[in-house]
Amino acid sequence: MEKIKVLLTDDHDVVRKGMKMLLEDEETIEVVGEASDGLEAIDKIAQLLPDVVILDLTMPKMSGIEAAKIVSENYPDVKILIFSMHNNRDYIVSSVENGANGYLLKDTGKEEIMKALHTVSEGRKYFPPDISEVIIDELLAKNQAQKTAASPTGGIYAKITPKEQQILDLIIQGLNSREIADKLFLSIRTVDNHRANMMKKTKAKNTADLVKMAIQ
Structure with missing residues (x-):
C-alpha cells in the first residue's frame, strides 16, 4: 500500500512538531514536508x-x-484538510467555498485525524x-434566500426581520423557545416576543399556521 504523502502547514512550530510525531507513528502516512x-x-x-x-x-503572509x-485551483489532485482552532461559521463556510475537502478542530483526537486523512486522500469529503x-x-x-428572491412578493420572509427569519428557521426545524434561546444566546422572553411579532406581521393564527406559511 502506498503511503499518503502529507504536507503540514501551521505557523506554530510546536503544533507542526506535535502533528508530525503523531503521524509518523502511522505506517500509512509519510510527512514529506x-x-x-x-x-x-x-x-x-x-x-x-x-x-x-x-x-x-x-497564519502570517497568507x-x-x-x-x-x-x-484547489492549481493543484486539484492535492486534497486540503483544514486543521484549525476556529469553530466559527464564517471560517468553516469560507474554507469549504475555497476548496477545503475536510475541516477538523485542533482538539480532534488521533483516530479521527487518521480517518479524515484517509477519507480526503480518497477524494471524499470529511x-x-x-x-457538518x-x-x-x-x-x-x-436555499431559503433564493426562494425568497424568486417569489414575486418575497413570501413570509420578506415581511420579517433577519433575526425573526433566523428564529423562524429554527421553529421549522422543531426547536422550542428555550432551545432557540440557547442556540442564539437570547432570553426566552426575547424569542417569544419575536414569535409574537412574526405572527402579528403575517396574520398567522398560531405557530403551526406560521410554519405552514413559511414552507409553502
Missing part, C-alpha cells in the same frame, strides 16, 4: 506534490483560506457532525 505560512505551503506543494496538505487558517483557494451542521445550516439559509 512542513510550512509555516500559506506562501511557503504553495511553494512546498509545487516541489513535493503531496496527496494531502494540512492547513491552519490564521492565510489558510487564501492558500486553499490557490491549491466533516465531523458539528462542522454548520455547513448544512448555511446551505439551507442560501
Whole structure:
C-alpha cells in the first residue's frame, strides 16, 4: 500500500512538531514536508506534490483560506484538510467555498485525524457532525434566500426581520423557545416576543399556521 504523502502547514512550530510525531507513528502516512505560512505551503506543494496538505487558517503572509483557494485551483489532485482552532461559521463556510475537502478542530483526537486523512486522500469529503451542521445550516439559509428572491412578493420572509427569519428557521426545524434561546444566546422572553411579532406581521393564527406559511 502506498503511503499518503502529507504536507503540514501551521505557523506554530510546536503544533507542526506535535502533528508530525503523531503521524509518523502511522505506517500509512509519510510527512514529506512542513510550512509555516500559506506562501511557503504553495511553494512546498509545487516541489513535493503531496496527496494531502494540512492547513491552519490564521497564519502570517497568507492565510489558510487564501492558500486553499490557490491549491484547489492549481493543484486539484492535492486534497486540503483544514486543521484549525476556529469553530466559527464564517471560517468553516469560507474554507469549504475555497476548496477545503475536510475541516477538523485542533482538539480532534488521533483516530479521527487518521480517518479524515484517509477519507480526503480518497477524494471524499470529511466533516465531523458539528462542522457538518454548520455547513448544512448555511446551505439551507442560501436555499431559503433564493426562494425568497424568486417569489414575486418575497413570501413570509420578506415581511420579517433577519433575526425573526433566523428564529423562524429554527421553529421549522422543531426547536422550542428555550432551545432557540440557547442556540442564539437570547432570553426566552426575547424569542417569544419575536414569535409574537412574526405572527402579528403575517396574520398567522398560531405557530403551526406560521410554519405552514413559511414552507409553502
